[in-house]
Amino acid sequence: MRQLDATEGKKGYNLGNLYSIVLDLYIAGMDTTITSILWGIIYLMYNPDIVKKMQKEIFEKLGEKELIEIDDKFKLPYTAAVANEIQRTANVFPQNLGRRNTKDVVIGGYKIKEGTTIMPLASAxxxxxxxxxxxxxxxxxxxxxxxxxxxxxxxxxxxxxGRRMCLGAEMARMEIFLIIANLFHHFDISMPSTGVQPSLYKNSGLTPKPDNFKCFIQRR
Structure with missing residues (x-):
């Protein structure tokens, strides 16, 4: 930013841009990550066999290690795969924000004129x-x-x-893996003994959220 300020005619990056980026990381990053983890807990409650396999891998590879770190991800391929499947199935940002192409293009035989609004659909x-x-x-x-x-x-x-993918993608991937791995490493989370089971219905919104739900949590 300072280098651009020192160059005549190049002031595209300023404090306003920086504030917007930090705000995006804080708001967008928190909402999508929290929603992904909530869906992950629900899916894993419905799949206790997957939880047992994940916990077994963690114990065999890391033993009694208290805190799972990001460097441990390479030792835990099944747990990493669980985190990937949570992100795929949760699909918490099914439709990206609109963009416009800056020139005429042909994609898959279709002509798209300059200035056309394009909204990528990840769920597709x-x-x-x-x-x-x-x-x-x-x-x-x-x-x-x-x-x-x-x-x-x-x-x-x-x-x-592409170039306009989520700015905090790598951070979110790390967070989802670390939280899910550590959570199920230390706790068993299961369906409540009484009451309604968690719903798999996705409420409409920019990020499809689950209904409020109850679960039984027990330290391992």
């Missing part, structure tokens, strides 16, 4: 049966190679893609 990819068969099923194995290592899947785009 995250729920594509050709890429993720039985897409409504919560299945971390989608992100594992046959040898059990983590598999890179280009179609996992919960933060959109």
């Amino acid at each position: 990819v995250l729920y594509d049966e050709r890429v993720f068969p039985n897409h409504l099923k919560f299945d971390p194995n989608r992100f594992l190679n046959p040898d059990g290592s983590i598999k890179k899947v280009d179609e996992l785009i919960p933060f959109s893609c």
Whole structure:
């Protein structure tokens, strides 16, 4: 910013831009991450076998380690796959913000004129049966190679893609992995013994949130 200020005619980045970026990181980052974790808890309550497998991997690879750190992610491919599947299934930002192309382009045989408003639809990819068969099923194995290592899947785009993808994507990925891994490392979270089970219904909104729910939490 100071370098640009010192260059005549180049003042595109200023304190106003910086404030906007910090605000985006704080508001957008908190809302989407919290919503993803809430959905993750719900999905894992419905899939206790996946939780047991994840907890077993953590114990076998890290033993009694108190705090799981981001460097441990490479030792925990199944847990990392669970975090990926939470992001895919939760789909907390199904439709990105509108953009406009700066010149005429042809994509897939379709002519798109300059100035056309384009709104990427992430859910069209995250729920594509050709890429993720039985897409409504919560299945971390989608992100594992046959040898059990983590598999890179280009179609996992919960933060959109390209130059205009989410600014805090890497931070959100780390947060979701660390919170889910540490939470289920220290606690068992299950359906309440009485009352209504958590709903899988997604409420409409910029980020589809779950209904309020109750669960039973017990220290392991």
